[in-house]
Amino acid sequence: MGQIIIGVIMIVSFIGLVVYSMKGYNLMVGFFGMATLWLILVLIGNQFTGAMGDETVIDALTYVYQTGPAGYASSILVNVFFGSFFGRILMDTGIAATLIRKVVELGGDRPSLTMILLCIATALCFTSMTGIGPVISIAVIVLPILLALGIPAPIALFAFMGSIMTGMLANVTNFAQYQGIMAGLDERFTAEYDYSQYFAFGATGMAIALVVVLVVCCVLLKRHSASHAWAASTPSQSEPVDAPWFSWISVILPVILVAAFKCPIILAFCVSGIYALLTCGKLKGGFVNICSMLARLFSDGSVDVAPMVGFLLTLSMFNNAATYAAPYFQSIIGGIFPTSPLPLAILFAVIMPLGFFRGPTNLVGCGTAVAAVVLNLGVTWAVPFLYPIFATATIVPQHIDLTQSWVVWGLGYTKVGSKDFAKMAMPTGWVIGAILCMVAYVMYGAAGVVA
Secondary structure, X not given: OHHHHHHHHHHHHHHHHHHHHHOOOOHHHHHHXXXXXXXXXXXXXXXXXXXXXXXXXXXXXXXXXXXXXXXXXXXXXXXXXXXXXXXXXXXXXXXXXXXXXXXXXXXXXXXXXXHHHHHHHHHHHOOXXXXXXXXXXXXXXXXXXXXXXXXXXXXXXHHHHHHHHHHXXXXXXXXXXXXXXXXXXXXXXXXXXOHHHHHHHHHHHHXXXXXXXXXXXXXXXXXXXXXXXXXXXXXXXXXXXXXXXXXXXXXXXXXXXXXXXXXXXXXXXXXXXXXXXXXXXXXXXXXXXXXXXXXXXXXXXXXXXHHHHHHXXXXXXXXXXXXXXXHHHHHHHHHHOOOOHHHXXXXXHHOHHHHHHHOOOOOOOOHHXXXXXXXXXXXXXXXXXXXXXXXHHHHHHHOOOOOOHHHHXXXXXXXXXXXXXXXXXHHHHHHHHHHHHHHHHHHHHHHOEOO
């Protein structure tokens, strides 16, 4: 009975965190508070259940507050920093801006075609770029173009943010981040799984998601008459110089190196960055100047992801606290999760909207507790099946969510109401997530449970 009471309190606090997220409060503080609350509840519950075994209070404190952040920093944050560094290189060399300009030239004055081409280019950019800095740098180029073509602001914003979400499905840095979260619950997610195994699903999911986003935007665009009344200021740039065509492959080069050649992620970013700088003529001016430039780019990239770092470190505390909380959740909600691949895929397809607002299926939110329950159902899930399910339930809702930092920025920049954006984002995200859960079953469900 005590176990159920504690489980109920945890679920109530779980709901409280979702409400907290929806109100836009600081998530770093929120996750630290949740980790502390859950650990206190676990320590109280252990007095009655003995679920922690031989672990002492100090062991539990160390695991949550020290081991969690230290492990996260060593396995995930280094990839985040180098990914943001590479994103800064793409911006500083002008490669990303050149691709956008060439796409606009190709689309001409045809709004639908230009929107489609810009979304494809944006998605490709964000298979390797990450962080709010790169998002804003691309947004202040793309959004004014879409709006100047007469595309209504809500549709323009959703098309842009939706295309970022599709690119994130194949993003190398994101893969490492979510892989690390799942590995905290089961080491098989790093010992037996890598990006080259995920790539087929990531690329397929990206293509499907992009098609759905574009179909929704084109259908909505046909229902609105063109309006050219909106104006936005773009960064002043006299006579922009195009990056050479052979440098453009830099955008997807990290993905190619990791997926095709199993190159380490950090090395892939470094090699791709050097190629971009070399082909754009940036490695000139002497050794001292080159070193200064590289240091500046890394510093600027670090600033781009700085707000994310504290959040991720406190999230790792919450993740580790969730492993202790799993037995209490299991006693209440464990019965709703099936133990075979098809029913599990269908269930996640149905509950996909719960990933919005950092909800219970979102790994960068409350999802680690649910993941711990699923991993402790008494069956051994195949990693290539389970990882895409949780990756989908995290990436799709999170990157078109009102709690996402760059979505919040975009709402302010375009003066779009949050309800107008959510009315497009949430149903579309549900459809995309449901489709991708079934794709994961088709691709990997036959071996979804290890015998």
